Structure formats: structure tokens, C-alpha cells
Amino acid sequence: MPDPIAPTEAALALSDVVKSYGGKRVVDRMTFTAPRSQITAILGPNGAGKTTTIECCEGLRTADSGTIKVLGRDPHDPALREHVGVMLQDGGLPTGVRALEMLRHIASMYAHPRSVDDLVDTLGLASFASTTVRRLSGGERQRLALAAALIGRPSLVFLDEPSAGMDPQSRHAVWSLIEELRGEGVSFVLTTHMMDEAAALADHVVIVDRGRVIAQGSVPDLVGAEAATGPAVSTLRWSTEARRDFTPVFGARSTLTWTEAAPGHYTASGDIGPAVVAQLTQWCEGQDLLIRTLSVNERSLEDVFLDLTGRELR
């Protein structure tokens, strides 16, 4: 199917998009571009306006003002239908039909659909092929919804929290498929709350808060920029093969605080110098405790996200 847009045009371009519900502005002059043949991830706290924005781009809602260009066209342009794939947050699938039947039916609506058998294989749909959609587990429904979004060989795919509720095996299968299709030139715009998903997949990250873009760029750009302007305190992260109380190492130093971020994974913050690192490793040696990982000031996308959007619950 010929791609409807010029190679130089962005897959998606928003300019000053505004959307309000009952006087409450939930998308507030949203402006960003999703490059072609790349994966763009939109991150933001609950209620930041991500789904509303995506639904305006999908033509499911209409923005109050501003401009949206999807493959260079208005989101409501019927010509877009065969070029755009959509995976909604709740799956959006009819519930009374069997999984494989539904996929074959959707495939029959396209002149050159992707192979149903290949998608069944890649996304592991065979084990629930004859189950009705309403009886599928959350993760199975998500995988089916992704297959339905991809079956028509779209040039641009919108994915709203694609791997929510999926087990790690499914997540990795989905990531591999998305990366493979990007290699074939497909553009993706996805929302996610999983920072590891964004870090693993996204070429371009857009962080939104209260309906506005507050930062964007590649993951290295965002992490690097934040490190340059971020707090001066250093962070020491380490993990060990067994859990320990590290108070003997850090308790005596009033300038340092340490926490167990997850079982066996620790973080210390403060004035981290060579002496502190040496003291930690010497203490572990004395305990016959193997340190598995150790890093200083390595910031993650999640750190950047929390610094930008705050740690308090909304």
C-alpha cells in the first residue's frame, strides 16, 4: 500500500492543541512532532492528558483548537483509515467473538493484510485462538489488540499503554515486534507508564504534565540534560547477592543517607567520593558479601521523570 505522505513529512505533528472537558483544560497548547519510522513514547503522570491527546490524533475526539497532522492529514480524513493502526487502552475489541475469528475478519477487510498466522505465531495467540474475547485475560486481550492494530500494514501505529498487564515474556515479544516493524519503516506513537519500556524502545520521548510538553528528546539527551542541571548530590547505587543492613557503613556519616530501594538493591545519596566507595567495598569484603552491581550518579529515565513531574501522588 503506498505511503500517503512525502518522505520528509513527520508521522505526527501537533501544534498548540487544546482540549477541555466541561471548562477544565486537560490538553493545554500541546506541541510536539513524532518523526517518521521512529518510536515516539509519550510519558506523563495519571491524568496528564496523554490518552485525550492520542484520541484527538486518532480522530476519536476533536480538539477545541490547534492543529494536528497525522501523516500530513487531518485526523478525521477517511483516507487515513488504511494507513493508521490503533490500539486503545481497554483493547476496544468486540467481546462476543473468538480471538482468531476476529483477527481473520479484520484481515479480510484489507487488500494486503499482514499474515494472520505470522502474527499468531509472533504474539503467541495460538493458545487462546478459540477463546471469546470477553474471557481473555488482560494480557491476552492486549496481545490480540496489538495484532488487530498491525494486521492492515499501517504506516503509523498508535499504542495506548501497549504492554500494560503483560507478563515479561509477552512484553519482550511485543518489543521485538515493534522494533522489527520500525526497521521496516513503520512509525509508532505510544503512551506508557513503564520507564524501562520507553528506555528500551523509544527513539524520541515526550514528557507531558498537566496537558503540556515539559521535556522531550532522546533518552540519552533527557538523562544527560537532567544530569547537567540536576541536584549536585551524588548517588551511589549497588546491589548484593544477599540483603544486609548497611548502617555500619553509612550510619556514622551524617551527610549520607541510604535506603533499600528493592530487596538487595541499595541507594546512598550525599557527598560520594572515592573513600565512601572504598569503605563500602571493604565492608562487603569483610562480610564475604559479593557486590553484583555498583554505579555512581547513573541516572535513569525514571529519575528524570520524577524530578520533572514531582514525587507526590496526584
Ligand SMILES: Nc1ncnc2c1ncn2[C@@H]1O[C@H](COP(=O)(O)OP(=O)(O)OP(=O)(O)O)[C@@H](O)[C@H]1O
Ligand atoms: N470524557 C471526559 N469527561 C471529563 N473529563 C475527562 C474525560 N476524559 C478524560 N477526562 C479527564 O481528563 C484528564 C486527562 O485524562 P487522560 O485520560 O487524557 O489522562 P492520561 O494522561 O491518559 O492518564 P492515565 O495515565 O491515567 O491514563 C483527567 O483528569 C480525566 O479525568
